[in-house]
Amino acid sequence: MMTTRGPVHIAPSILSADFARLGEEIQAIERGGADLVHVDVMDGHFVPNLTFGPPVIACARRTTSLEFDVHLMITNPERYIEAYVGAGADWLCVQAEVCPHLDRVIQQIRQAGAKPGVVLNPHTPPNVLDVVLEELHHVLVMTVNPGFGGQAFIPRVLPKIDYLRSRADTLGIDLRIEVDGGIKATTIASARSAGADVFVAGSAVFKSEDYAATISDLRARAAAAE
Ligand code: DX5
Numbered sequence: 760m761m762t763t764r765g766p767v768h769i770a771p772s773i774l775s776a777d778f779a780r781l782g783e784e785i786q787a788i789e790r791g792g793a794d795l796v797h798v799d800v801m802d803g804h805f806v807p808n809l810t811f812g813p814p815v816i817a818c819a820r821r822t823t824s825l826e827f828d829v830h831l832m833i834t835n836p837e838r839y840i841e842a843y844v845g846a847g848a849d850w851l852c853v854q855a856e857v858c859p860h861l862d863r864v865i866q867q868i869r870q871a872g873a874k875p876g877v878v879l880n881p882h883t884p885p886n887v888l889d890v891v892l893e894e895l896h897h898v899l900v901m902t903v904n905p906g907f908g909g910q911a912f913i914p915r916v917l918p919k920i921d922y923l924r925s926r927a928d929t930l931g932i933d934l935r936i937e938v939d940g941g942i943k944a945t946t947i948a949s950a951r952s953a954g955a956d957v958f959v960a961g962s963a964v965f966k967s968e969d970y971a972a973t974i975s976d977l978r979a980r981a982a983a984a985e
């Protein structure tokens with residue numbers, strides 16, 4: 760019995776939004792019932808793609824009351840934590856693969872005023888978080904290799920979610936476990952069953968005709984997997 764898995768949260772990723780109308784797109788997902796705005800920051804080094812930085816996020820943040828869930832796909836994230844929190848990151852996560860001093864970065868995020876998270880690439884084992892798990896607000900488990908929207912979900916990652924949820928339950932901590940990559944109608948239930956509670960969906964939402972209908976369909980499919 761999983762005790763700490765929270766209610767289903769749907770977090771559309773603006774990576775697949777129309778950037779020319781970013782404010783309107785964010786307001787459309789807010790009206791459509793989104794719980795969080797997922798924000799993918801890419802630096803062209805850690806991942807082979809570039810997106811945006813703090814000035815764009817600061818402008819976008821002013822268009823909504825939803826929390827911003829900022830996912831840093833950048834090297835040397837410790838140099839930029841305060842800038843992203845200042846721009847409006849409510850949740851802020853760093854990739855484990857680029858943090859030799861992970862415990863220190865987690866403390867830095869918390870001291871800057873955001874909810875700290877760590878992201879695991881598909882190949883990164885979940886036990887790298889054993890010692891820091893109690894310091895985290897969320898863990899983001901990548902279900903694709905980061906860098907692009909619209910990729911296929913990797914089901915081999917699912918046992919990592921189960922591992923993390925079991926550890927959190929053993930420790931008695933209230934940990935959000937988020938999945939990111941290839942989440943859509945046909946994949947969301949398996950991630951929920953493994954123990955996830957926050958679901959990032961980029962192309963599934965923003966490439967659909969009706970954001971509200973898509974968000975509510977994803978939420979219903981996840982809830983049915985309980
Ligand atoms: C990938 C990003 C994801 C991406 C997911 O590097 O971290 O957040 O937007 O996109 P979909 O949902 O289309 O797989």
Ligand code: ZN
Pocket residue numbers: 772797798799830939959
């Ligand atoms: Zn992401």
